[in-house]
Amino acid sequence: MKKEPILSLKDVSVQYGGIQALDRVSIDIGAGEIVALMGPNGAGKSTVIKALFGLAPITHGSVHLYDQKITPVAHEMISRGIAYIPQGRQVFKHLTVYENLELGGYVLRNQKDVARSIEGLLNLFPTLREKLNAKAGSLSGGQQQLLTIARGLVSNPRIVLLDEPSLGLSPKIVKEVFALIKQINSERDIAVLVVEHSIKSVLSIADRAYVLAHGKVALHKDHSDEIDEQVLEKIFLTA
Numbered sequence: 001m002k003k004e005p006i007l008s009l010k011d012v013s014v015q016y017g018g019i020q021a022l023d024r025v026s027i028d029i030g031a032g033e034i035v036a037l038m039g040p041n042g043a044g045k046s047t048v049i050k051a052l053f054g055l056a057p058i059t060h061g062s063v064h065l066y067d068q069k070i071t072p073v074a075h076e077m078i079s080r081g082i083a084y085i086p087q088g089r090q091v092f093k094h095l096t097v098y099e100n101l102e103l104g105g106y107v108l109r110n111q112k113d114v115a116r117s118i119e120g121l122l123n124l125f126p127t128l129r130e131k132l133n134a135k136a137g138s139l140s141g142g143q144q145q146l147l148t149i150a151r152g153l154v155s156n157p158r159i160v161l162l163d164e165p166s167l168g169l170s171p172k173i174v175k176e177v178f179a180l181i182k183q184i185n186s187e188r189d190i191a192v193l194v195v196e197h198s199i200k201s202v203l204s205i206a207d208r209a210y211v212l213a214h215g216k217v218a219l220h221k222d223h224s225d226e227i228d229e230q231v232l233e234k235i236f237l238t239a
């Protein structure tokens with residue numbers, strides 16, 4: 001790991017009724033790094049993010065933020081500097097792009113801070129700047145995905161939990177989204193945990209990677225380029 005862990009799951013199990021979604025999973029996110037979380041459908045990837053954010057029923061283990069054990073509560077996590085960008089393009093279709101962005105800033109102190117944060121972000125998202133007054137529902141799928149990511153950043157998080165940002169996007173847009181994630185990470189020193197199916201694109205930007213299968217960590221590499229594609233394939237095909 002590049003630096004000390006700032007957000008971790010330690011030995012965490014999650015149970016939904018009779019389903020054990022996570023079984024003693026330990027995952028660290030270090031300051032300023034990009035961590036990839038991969039694995040087949042149903043492996044527990046979204047549950048890892050939800051457990052970190054206070055949205056999953058933890059039955060064992062603990063969550064740690066800056067070396068302190070915490071009880072994550074979703075509505076408090078944003079003010080603790082953590083943003084959750086969920087799976088799927090969750091924009092408010094009948095609101096404008098700008099109004100969608102404003103909603104992302106509700107934890108900031110006042111409108112001025114929100115406007116300043118949005119203005120700073122629009123330099124990273126020039127496509128959105130051109131569409132500020134358009135209804136979010138009129139954007140293309142890729143643009144809606146960019147809006148979802150941008151909205152998650154308005155609160156100026158230190159850590160971003162990103163669930164499948166490339167879902168349903170064309171390869172070209174996927175490339176752009178990943179380049180943007182890398183840029184956000186390096187320019188703003190934001191740590192990113194990114195769940196991803198598109199293995200090639202995520203490994204090209206990740207510092208480290210975990211592979212989940214059946215609710216357990218099946219593979220963990222400190223350097224994402226050490227991941228053997230054949231091993232990965234086996235995990236995906238046998239899960």
Ligand SMILES: Nc1ncnc2c1ncn2[C@@H]1O[C@H](COP(=O)(O)OP(=O)(O)OP(=O)(O)O)[C@@H](O)[C@H]1O
Pocket residue numbers: 016017019020021039040041042043044045046047048
């Ligand atoms: N709210 C819920 N209630 C009951 N079971 C759930 C719930 N959420 C997830 N699960 C179950 O927990 C397991 C892990 O789900 P999770 O959504 O974390 O998988 P995933 O790796 O994100 O999959 P995908 O790649 O399809 O998004 C699955 O068996 C799923 O059916």
Ligand SMILES: [Mg+2]
Pocket residue numbers: 045046047087163
């Ligand atoms: Mg998922």
